[in-house]
Amino acid sequence: SQQGEEDPQALSIQEGENATMNCSYKTSINNLQWYRQNSGRGLVHLILIRSNEREKHSGRLRVTLDTSKKSSSLLITASRAADTASYFCATGETSGSRLTFGEGTQLTVNP
Amino acid sequence: DGGITQSPKYLFRKEGQNVTLSCEQNLNHDAMYWYRQDPGQGLRLIYYSQIVNDFQKGDIAEGYSVSREKKESFPLTVTSAQKNPTAFYLCASSAYNEKLFFGSGTQLSVL
Numbered sequence: 001s002q003q004g005e006e007d008p009q010a011l012s013i014q015e016g017e018n019a020t021m022n023c024s025y026k027t028s029i030n031n032l033q034w035y036r037q038n039s040g041r042g043l044v045h046l047i048l049i050r051s052n053e054r055e056k057h058s059g060r061l062r063v064t065l066d067t068s069k070k071s072s073s074l075l076i077t078a079s080r081a082a083d084t085a086s087y088f089c090a091t092g093e094t095s096g097s098r099l100t101f102g103e104g105t106q107l108t109v110n111p
Numbered sequence: 112d113g114g115i116t117q118s119p120k121y122l123f124r125k126e127g128q129n130v131t132l133s134c135e136q137n138l139n140h141d142a143m144y145w146y147r148q149d150p151g152q153g154l155r156l157i158y159y160s161q162i163v164n165d166f167q168k169g170d171i172a173e174g175y176s177v178s179r180e181k182k183e184s185f186p187l188t189v190t191s192a193q194k195n196p197t198a199f200y201l202c203a204s205s206a207y208n209e210k211l212f213f214g215s216g217t218q219l220s221v222l
Contacts, residue, residue: 033210042117042201042213043154088153090211098144098169099211103153 004032004089004102012108019076021105023089024069031092032065033099034074036085043088046074081111114138117202117214123222124189124196132187132217134202142207143185147171148199148216157200160185161207189219197221 007022023032031050035043049056049065049072056063062075076083086106090099115136124130136143142161146154156169160179174193179185185204189196197220203211 035211040199040216040218042215043203043211044213045210048210098156098159100156101146101154106151 004091004100006087006089006102006105008105009103010106010108012110013079015079015081015109015111017079017109019079019083019107019109021074021087021107023072023074023102025072025089025091025102026070027091027093029067029091029093032063032072033090033092034061034063034072035088035090035101037088037104038085046087076107079107079109081109083107083109115202115204115212115214117200117217119217120215122217122219124219125222127191129188129190130219132189132200132202132219134185134187134214135183136185136204136212137183138204138212139182140204140206140212141182142205143179144203144205144211145169145175145177145185145187146201146203148201150199154201157187 004023004025033048034046037043047058047063049063060077065072086104088101088104090101118133144159145157148154155171157175158177160166176188200217202214205211
């Protein structure tokens with residue numbers, strides 16, 4: 001079953017704008033991770049935030065986690081055409097090692 | 112180079128045939144995973160293994176089988192019992208409950 005649900009399903013913006021994607025989940029988690037996938041390729045890990053953290057930064061990426069609302073957001077600042085990809089959130093369950101993925105947000109950055 | 116290798120990149124299955132997808136990693140990771148991805152959708156967990164000679168069913172294990180005889184290898188067999196095997200298959204590995212490293216995927220199609 002899918003644990004995370006991304007919102008929106010698709011997002012189209014102009015180069016230089018910021019992109020925000022949201023993820024909601026249902027059960028307790030140990031950590032939440034964001035991944036990127038270019039069409040027809042494997043996923044690449046972007047950032048991991050633990051359940052006791054509220055915000056994390058990595059370059060142009062900013063991730064927030066609100067465990068009371070069971071939600072997370074990924075912000076990409078100053079987007080580039082090369083950021084065009086699908087973005088997935090994945091949750092690590094407290095009691096095990098498996099990750100459960102959402103259905104992703106398709107981001108298109110127009111030059 | 113350290114990484115995770117999937118082969119073949121493209122695979123075709125005839126009706127009634129079993130096919131095996133290869134996944135090898137040299138990252139010294141204990142955990143390995145197989146995911147299925149249908150077009151425009153997220154990843155669904157087929158099987159995972161946290162240690163050699165042990166593996167667990169994921170959410171959609173029916174029609175698939177795996178083995179974990181070596182730490183480096185986690186092959187997936189798509190059996191004839193899987194009636195809708197056309198999908199993109201992704202293998203991943205990780206240290207326990209940490210970020211996943213993905214292979215480049217195998218596209219399986221039915222002839």
